[in-house]
Amino acid sequence: MWWILALFSSAVAAVHPAFARQDDLPNTAEADHLNHPTKLQELDVMCSRLSDDCYVIKQALKKDFQVVRFMEQQGYSKSKYHAISAINMKMDSSGNVKFNHGSITIDYIATMIAAPYMTGALEFGRPGHVLRIGLGGGSLDMFLHSQQPQLRITVVELDPTMVELAKKWFGAVDDERRRTVIGDGADFVVKAAREGTKFDVIALDACNSADEMFKCPARAFYDRETMESVKEALTDTGILVINVLSSNNTILYSTLRQYFAVCFSAQMQSQNQVTACMKNEPEGSVMKAFRKASKMLGFDSQLAYVNFVRF
Ligand SMILES: *[C@@H]1O[C@H](CO)[C@@H](O)[C@H](O)[C@H]1NC(C)=O
Helix, strand or coil: CHHHHHHHHHHHHHHHHHCECCCCCCCCHHHHHHCCEEEEEEEEEEECCCCCCEEEEEEEEECCCCEEEEEEECCCCHHHCCEEEEEEEEECCCCCEEEECCCCCCHHHHHHHHHHHHHCCCCCCCCEEEEEECCCCCHHHHHHHHHCCCEEEEEEECCHHHHHHHHHHCCCCCCCCEEEEECCHHHHHHHHHHHCCCEEEEEECCCCCCCCCCCECCHHHHCHHHHHHHHHCEEEEEEEEEEEECCCCHHHHHHHHHHCCEEEEEECCCCCEEEEEECCCCCCCHHHHHHHHHHHHCCCCCCCCCCCEEC
């Protein structure tokens, strides 16, 4: 044990001066993993050139010496404060932090990652093509990139500032297995469908924070042409996985049921719901498969409470 203690004490000594105390800790369930950080450090503020939105990048040192880096939208009232994206960082003995894409801090992201394995859209060790719409800090796609190297990943993000931010502060990388496209996600899917490109997973995490009713996904994704293209761009066993954050899901659910044969939804401990839809009925018990996938991905205790219900 002595070496662990030595590592921790030197790490803390090295890191302490950099962290400043702050009172405005994020206080929603989305930021639960940040409960009671001992130190909070603001790293950067980056503002969009497309909108008035600014993003604050912070780093929290928790009591158990875990380091979490996260991003918040500036100007939100405290009651709405939440981390848009968060990743765990690894701390070495000199107190330097490195990206750790091997785990996921936000439950809805972990659930979105596990969902394709629950229906057989993805299988461990098999190649697959994943489209993510809405980058955030890139934790979902960078987890898959580091843990499932046989996957091909395309990420579409509207805001170039978000792409810069994900690369600079969250360790997102473009290479032969993962590429980032700057553009409109709905347009991208329409074009992909027209060209006959197929994806095993379309992970939709595109939000409009100004719209209470259609916050996530943004209203554009309810369009007939977009929905038809999403369906068209999925393989027969493919899955659409959506981060849902809305004051009323009735319209989204009925829209999805018009296009897909089967849909499931799971409530997170935060306000988010993860909704998954397929063109064809999956084989076997999805919840059994979800538990198994969660375990394979290292999310089993984190997602033990998650339950997908058919709608
Ligand atoms: C949700 O929206 C639907 C359709 O617009 C409406 O009929 C329903 O009353 C709404 N539910 C709530 C709880 O507001």
